[in-house]
Amino acid sequence: MRTTELLVCPVCGGKMSRDEKSLFCLGARRHVYDVASSGYVNLLPPGRMSNAKSGDDRTMISSRAAFLDRGYYSRFSERIGELISSLAENQGKREIALADCACGEGYHTCNITKTIVENNISPCVLGFDASKFGAERGAKRAKKVFGADVFFAAANVFSLPVADSSVDFATSIFAPVAWDEMSRILKDDGYLIVASSGERHLFELRAAIYDEPREASGVVRCADGFAALDEEVVTYKTVIASNADVMSLFSMTPFYYKTSKTDAEKLLKIDSLEVTVEVKLTVFGKK
Numbered sequence: 001m002r003t004t005e006l007l008v009c010p011v012c013g014g015k016m017s018r019d020e021k022s023l024f025c026l027g028a029r030r031h032v033y034d035v036a037s038s039g040y041v042n043l044l045p046p047g048r049m050s051n052a053k054s055g056d057d058r059t060m061i062s063s064r065a066a067f068l069d070r071g072y073y074s075r076f077s078e079r080i081g082e083l084i085s086s087l088a089e090n091q092g093k094r095e096i097a098l099a100d101c102a103c104g105e106g107y108h109t110c111n112i113t114k115t116i117v118e119n120n121i122s123p124c125v126l127g128f129d130a131s132k133f134g135a136e137r138g139a140k141r142a143k144k145v146f147g148a149d150v151f152f153a154a155a156n157v158f159s160l161p162v163a164d165s166s167v168d169f170a171t172s173i174f175a176p177v178a179w180d181e182m183s184r185i186l187k188d189d190g191y192l193i194v195a196s197s198g199e200r201h202l203f204e205l206r207a208a209i210y211d212e213p214r215e216a217s218g219v220v221r222c223a224d225g226f227a228a229l230d231e232e233v234v235t236y237k238t239v240i241a242s243n244a245d246v247m248s249l250f251s252m253t254p255f256y257y258k259t260s261k262t263d264a265e266k267l268l269k270i271d272s273l274e275v276t277v278e279v280k281l282t283v284f285g286k287k
């Protein structure tokens with residue numbers, strides 16, 4: 001199985017083929033999409049989302065990459081890779097197709113992929129994000145992942161360029177869940193794994209900013225047509241080792257947009273911070 005076989009044209013829904021420089025559809029109009037030198041392709045549907053402003057901007061993507069590259073979050077995406085490997089093994093699958101939806105800059109996509117390969121399962125992986133900067137970074141990361149076909153595209157998770165009933169696993173990590181699209185692209189025996197903030201997630205960062213810090217809500221709504229099959233919480237403490245890392249973490253959280261300048265400035269005085277990482281992993285299956 002190759003990633004190209006899983007893709008469909010975002011304009012006409014036709015099957016796709018590729019050569020070195022382009023992806024093109026096999027529909028009557030033969031729509032063509034350039035493969036960038038990094039390897040990513042812009043498959044955003046035509047219209048508003050196609051402009052450079054969709055998804056996270058370059059600065060947000062860069063700060064997330066800087067933080068994630070330090071490995072603070074590696075444990076929970078490795079756990080997602082383990083979870084996928086054991087679910088695939090229980091189904092007797094040695095080859096799987098995985099779509100990471102709203103994958104950001106591809107850190108978790110690649111980390112999950114490496115773990116699956118280490119478990120002797122062959123993954124064919126699609127990473128989609130509305131941000132072209134995210135997809136581009138992902139494609140660069142993918143060059144360091146061996147034993148898997150990994151493809152990144154700029155795409156809208158609410159209108160994915162993916163064939164019906166074609167993927168075994170979909171992941172949504174700290175991102176909006178496009179339930180209808182998940183239902184459409186997953187095989188009948190497929191699984192969706194949603195990673196969301198546990199109640200104590202980054203509580204110490206909240207406490208460093210706010211006088212009355214609140215816990216995260218931690219609620220994941222299950223849509224019609226899906227059933228929550230399993231849930232586990234990955235919890236550990238980690239020391240964010242420099243002010244630069246604390247600031248990168250802050251700028252990739254939703255607090256960044258909600259915090260007053262005075263509160264945000266409190267973080268400038270912190271050289272290191274021990275935080276709780278608490279991530280809820282919920283496994284959904286199709287009913």
Ligand SMILES: C[S@@+](CC[C@H](N)C(=O)[O-])C[C@H]1O[C@@H](n2cnc3c(N)ncnc32)[C@H](O)[C@@H]1O
Pocket residue numbers: 054055056064101102103104105107108128129130131134155156157158172173174175176
């Ligand atoms: C909080 S970030 C999480 C990124 C990544 N999953 C991670 O955990 O590192 C949310 C991501 O969702 C993307 N996003 C938001 N709306 C989207 C949409 N409609 N389609 C695709 N991506 C979207 C943003 O560009 C951003 O990269």
